[in-house]
Amino acid sequence: MNDFEQFRQTFFEECDELLQRFEDVATTLQPEGNDSETLNELFRAVHSIKAGAGAFKLDRLVVYAHELEDFLDQVRGDLIGLQADGPALIIQSGDVLRELVENAQSGQEAPDGLESVTLEKLRQLNPKKAIEVTPVAVVENAEATRTSYEIYFRPFRSMYETANEPQLLFEALSDLGDINIHIDTSKVVELSKLDPMESYFSWNIELCSDCSVEDITAVFEFVEDDCELTIKAKTISEADAEEIVKSSSVDDKSPDGAQVIVGKSAKPETERAKPQLGSIRVDLEKVDQLVNMVGELVIAQAMALESISSEIGIAQVNQLQALEDLTMRTRQLQEGVMAIRMQPIKALFSRFPRLVRDLSTKLEKDVTLILEGEATEVDKTIIEELSDPLTHMIRNCMDHGIEMPEDRVQAGKKAQGTVRLSAEQRNGRILIRVSDDGRGLDPDKVVARAIQQGLIAEGDELTKEDIEMMIFRPGFSTASAVSDVSGRGVGMDVVRRNIQKLGGRITLDSKKGHGSCFTLALPLTLAVLDGMLVATAGERYVIPLSSIVETVCPAPSQIKQMPDGGQVLSLRGNTIRLVDLCGCMGLSRKGLTEPLRKLAVIVETEFGRQVGIVVDELLGQQQVVIKSLETNYYNIPGVAGSAILGDGRVRLILDVDGLVTMTPKPSLSNFDKGQAIEAENQFQANATRGQSR
Amino acid sequence: MLLIDGEMEMSKRVMVVDDSKTMRDMVSFTLKREGYEVVEAEDGIRATEVSGVGIFDLVITDVNMPRKDGITLTKELRMKPQFRSTPILILTTEADATKKAAGKAAGATGWIVKPFDPDQLLSVVKRVCR
Amino acid sequence: MVEELATPQLEKIIQLESRLTGRAVDSLHLFLLEKSGTDDPILIDASEVTLIDTTAIQVLLSAEKECISREKQFQNNNMSSDFIGAMTTLGLANVVDRWRDGNV
Numbered sequence: 027m028n029d030f031e032q033f034r035q036t037f038f039e040e041c042d043e044l045l046q047r048f049e050d051v052a053t054t055l056q057p058e059g060n061d062s063e064t065l066n067e068l069f070r071a072v073h074s075i076k077a078g079a080g081a082f083k084l085d086r087l088v089v090y091a092h093e094l095e096d097f098l099d100q101v102r103g104d105l106i107g108l109q110a111d112g113p114a115l116i117i118q119s120g121d122v123l124r125e126l127v128e129n130a131q132s133g134q135e136a137p138d139g140l141e142s143v144t145l146e147k148l149r150q151l152n153p154k155k156a157i158e159v160t161p162v163a164v165v166e167n168a169e170a171t172r173t174s175y176e177i178y179f180r181p182f183r184s185m186y187e188t189a190n191e192p193q194l195l196f197e198a199l200s201d202l203g204d205i206n207i208h209i210d211t212s213k214v215v216e217l218s219k220l221d222p223m224e225s226y227f228s229w230n231i232e233l234c235s236d237c238s239v240e241d242i243t244a245v246f247e248f249v250e251d252d253c254e255l256t257i258k259a260k261t262i263s264e265a266d267a268e269e270i271v272k273s274s275s276v277d278d279k280s281p282d283g284a285q286v287i288v289g290k291s292a293k294p295e296t297e298r299a300k301p302q303l304g305s306i307r308v309d310l311e312k313v314d315q316l317v318n319m320v321g322e323l324v325i326a327q328a329m330a331l332e333s334i335s336s337e338i339g340i341a342q343v344n345q346l347q348a349l350e351d352l353t354m355r356t357r358q359l360q361e362g363v364m365a366i367r368m369q370p371i372k373a374l375f376s377r378f379p380r381l382v383r384d385l386s387t388k389l390e391k392d393v394t395l396i397l398e399g400e401a402t403e404v405d406k407t408i409i410e411e412l413s414d415p416l417t418h419m420i421r422n423c424m425d426h427g428i429e430m431p432e433d434r435v436q437a438g439k440k441a442q443g444t445v446r447l448s449a450e451q452r453n454g455r456i457l458i459r460v461s462d463d464g465r466g467l468d469p470d471k472v473v474a475r476a477i478q479q480g481l482i483a484e485g486d487e488l489t490k491e492d493i494e495m496m497i498f499r500p501g502f503s504t505a506s507a508v509s510d511v512s513g514r515g516v517g518m519d520v521v522r523r524n525i526q527k528l529g530g531r532i533t534l535d536s537k538k539g540h541g542s543c544f545t546l547a548l549p550l551t552l553a554v555l556d557g558m559l560v561a562t563a564g565e566r567y568v569i570p571l572s573s574i575v576e577t578v579c580p581a582p583s584q585i586k587q588m589p590d591g592g593q594v595l596s597l598r599g600n601t602i603r604l605v606d607l608c609g610c611m612g613l614s615r616k617g618l619t620e621p622l623r624k625l626a627v628i629v630e631t632e633f634g635r636q637v638g639i640v641v642d643e644l645l646g647q648q649q650v651v652i653k654s655l656e657t658n659y660y661n662i663p664g665v666a667g668s669a670i671l672g673d674g675r676v677r678l679i680l681d682v683d684g685l686v687t688m689t690p691k692p693s694l695s696n697f698d699k700g701q702a703i704e705a706e707n708q709f710q711a712n713a714t715r716g717q718s719r
Numbered sequence: 720m721l722l723i724d725g726e727m728e729m730s731k732r733v734m735v736v737d738d739s740k741t742m743r744d745m746v747s748f749t750l751k752r753e754g755y756e757v758v759e760a761e762d763g764i765r766a767t768e769v770s771g772v773g774i775f776d777l778v779i780t781d782v783n784m785p786r787k788d789g790i791t792l793t794k795e796l797r798m799k800p801q802f803r804s805t806p807i808l809i810l811t812t813e814a815d816a817t818k819k820a821a822g823k824a825a826g827a828t829g830w831i832v833k834p835f836d837p838d839q840l841l842s843v844v845k846r847v848c849r
Numbered sequence: 850m851v852e853e854l855a856t857p858q859l860e861k862i863i864q865l866e867s868r869l870t871g872r873a874v875d876s877l878h879l880f881l882l883e884k885s886g887t888d889d890p891i892l893i894d895a896s897e898v899t900l901i902d903t904t905a906i907q908v909l910l911s912a913e914k915e916c917i918s919r920e921k922q923f924q925n926n927n928m929s930s931d932f933i934g935a936m937t938t939l940g941l942a943n944v945v946d947r948w949r950d951g952n953v
Contacts, residue, residue, distance in 0.1 A: 030837070032748075040740055077834055187826065189803075191847075214911050215914070216918060217911050217915040227939070248830070849900065
């Protein structure tokens with residue numbers, strides 16, 4: 027019987043462990059975005075079960091495990107996507123596998139058709155139906171006559187480099203029949219020129235045997251890519267040689283005569299299975315094109331509307347049902363198209379529980395991860411771009427934020443730390459928060475380090491915000507030692523830059539001893555914006571509607587002058603700084619009448635700060651298509667992008683946060699002030715240039 | 720083990736690397752029965768540790784293992800002088816052409832197809848190790 | 850790798866070690882290369898050899914060639930049965946004879 031029988035016990039014990047592992051891991055599966063290690067684990071578990079099952083000749087188990095293994099191999103290689111019911115299917119398959127194993131162990135026959143349901147589904151999802159072409163049988167030696175073979179064999183150096191030894195090959199050949207070996211040593215060079223790993227020998231071998239060519243190539247199986255090998259066969263009885271030639275890896279110096287390359291296994295043909303119901307794979311490029319085209323459609327529709335309005339007057343236009351219809355449908359189309367690119371942020375969050383678990387163990391800290399708002403939908407690009415930054419931040423939280431359990435208890439906290447990752451949609455933006463209840467930023471340490479690095483001078487006054495923003499400076503780190511978990515603190519400036527590239531903002535809110543919270547604010551869609559059209563000094567701008575809190579027309583008594591030259595608005599007890607858009611944009615009012623009463627558009631920034639942008643007119647709401655300035659021009663502080671309006675003209679979209687940042691603040695450290703002025707100058711210079719388009 | 724007066728016959732030393740205990744047991748059993756000395760490792764990292772101790776005449780390694788897989792292990796072993804000419808066999812499943820090619824590219828000498836019985840294992844070993 | 854034994858005739862014989870595989874091939878090459886630069890003949894004793902790779906045999910043949918071009922003596926007249934077996938398997942039986950006789 028099978029020699030390996032004594033290991034059955036071990037095998038089934040191992041199966042039990044593997045199946046348990048499989049189940050544990052399978053329950054964490056998501057339809058998308060699974061960790062490669064997760065998928066690898068699943069694959070390996072089934073792979074091991076299959077290997078063992080084969081050794082014990084448990085055929086039914088082998089067959090099933092093979093299908094499941096193959097499926098998992100495709101998934102981990104990204105050739106199949108798991109769809110919504112993928113995870114459930116895998117769990118179910120694991121159950122079937124377990125039942126098969128249990129039956130094999132007890133020696134019972136598993137019920138008929140146990141595998142069929144899951145097998146059917148697995149096969150449906152697996153598009154790879156390889157048609158394997160078996161090696162073409164070259165020599166039909168039906169009568170098993172003795173054949174005389176002439177074999178030419180010349181190794182390449184790679185054969186020696188992979189520790190294959192010709193003596194062993196020739197010994198194997200001699201097992202097939204009678205051999206005669208002739209060596210050609212003519213290529214050997216003197217010691218001084220010799221490269222010991224190079225190949226200088228070649229051989230001509232006569233083999234007299236009733237074996238087939240396949241038997242011979244089998245001997246050279248391991249080295250077929252590492253040598254030149256030609257086999258000529260002559261049946262002894264024939265007078266004229268029937269030359270069937272096989273050669274592989276033909277080098278430039280091929281021996282006499284033309285070689286007919288006999289096909290080995292041709293490339294397997296793949297059949298694409300019919301698209302699965304419920305989903306279809308689409309090139310991201312096509313989706314982007316679609317988004318673009320719809321964007322242009324929106325513009326075209328707006329322009330048409332404008333043009334008709336100027337002909338027959340806006341009142342009449344609003345009467346026209348057809349136009350209203352068109353507007354509505356265009357908007358719906360746009361929303362639909364944008365929705366294609368949106369995915370639940372769960373895909374992004376799903377890898378973090380594992381990360382936190384692993385880091386908890388590694389750092390010997392007790393940390394739990396809470397996820398909120400996983401169903402929040404975000405643009406696919408954002409998911410991709412956020413993966414690294416979020417990973418970095420979570421590592422940071424765990425490494426620098428959360429304290430060791432003993433320290434936490436001593437500080438009166440519970441030993442287990444919490445990291446919270448949440449996502450929500452608000453005001454047309456996506457807000458993602460990464461927070462921990464750890465030790466928080468120590469303002470004194472930050473200030474000390476900033477002074478040490480020459481970023482600020484001693485005695486500079488800093489707001490809480492200033493201190494928090496400090497950590498986003500390149501090279502800034504208060505970590506006394508570099509930990510290999512999160513590396514240096516330099517990462518945060520890169521994180522911030524990446525977020526900004528997406529048109530978003532990142533801020534930190536931290537309280538010493540209590541914890542920290544990073545807030546990422548990202549645009550909901552990257553292409554279309556609801557905006558408020560405003561005018562100042564004859565120029566029009568777009569302010570993102572999502573940033574607008576209210577618009578007011580203040581009485582002169584509500585406006586107060588500040589010592590630094592700025593103005594503030596007193597509104598319901600609050601003091602709101604005013605920014606004159608005209609001045610900001612470097613426009614002059616020469617020749618234009620100054621409006622009697624200015625309007626202030628109160629906007630709110632990510633900081634939660636409110637600022638009033640002073641404009642001349644409000645022109646109404648409009649949806650615009652965002653065209654990036656950066657790709658067409660370059661990044662301008664205070665300007666988020668440009669929009670093409672219904673009249674066909676290009677208008678700048680204001681970046682509210684940028685504008686606000688540039689506004690001088692009452693108490694500012696030297697560096698900040700200098701930077702603000704610098705930015706403002708730059709901004710005015712660029713804006714002027716930009717305006718003259 | 721040192722050679723004393725050229726008389727002592729050294730038994731061949733084989734490293735068996737596989738994360739499946741069953742597999743390791745079976746391979747070890749077969750080889751030991753043939754007079755080989757076997758050193759086991761449950762993954763590539765352990766194998767690397769073990770590789771520094773003594774001389775090996777053969778390495779048999781599975782491909783799919785956690786922490787460090789067989790292909791990576793093969794590549795790394797080949798870079799060590801004492802493993803430059805050591806036969807390395809990778810355990811693969813039938814007809815998995817990509818794994819065989821990857822193995823060869825990494826420097827493996829050949830492969831053993833799973834599942835195998837003792838005779839099949841030994842016949843491959845004989846083809847590469849003497 | 851190799852040992853040089855001083856024989857009564859003060860000739861130094863190069864004794865090949867038992868297993869000539871892998872790294873041993875490199876050092877064999879270097880040793881013989883150095884030796885070929887001296888005035889000494891190359892006298893090899895392969896009586897201890899139990900295992901020898903083709904790459905090592907390439908080196909030996911290369912050494913012979915080097916000697917011929919320098920008009921030096923090359924001889925390998927004490928070969929173990931394993932050594933001869935290896936040479937024969939590779940089709941080098943005639944070389945065995947040639948070496949036994951030496952090229953003096």
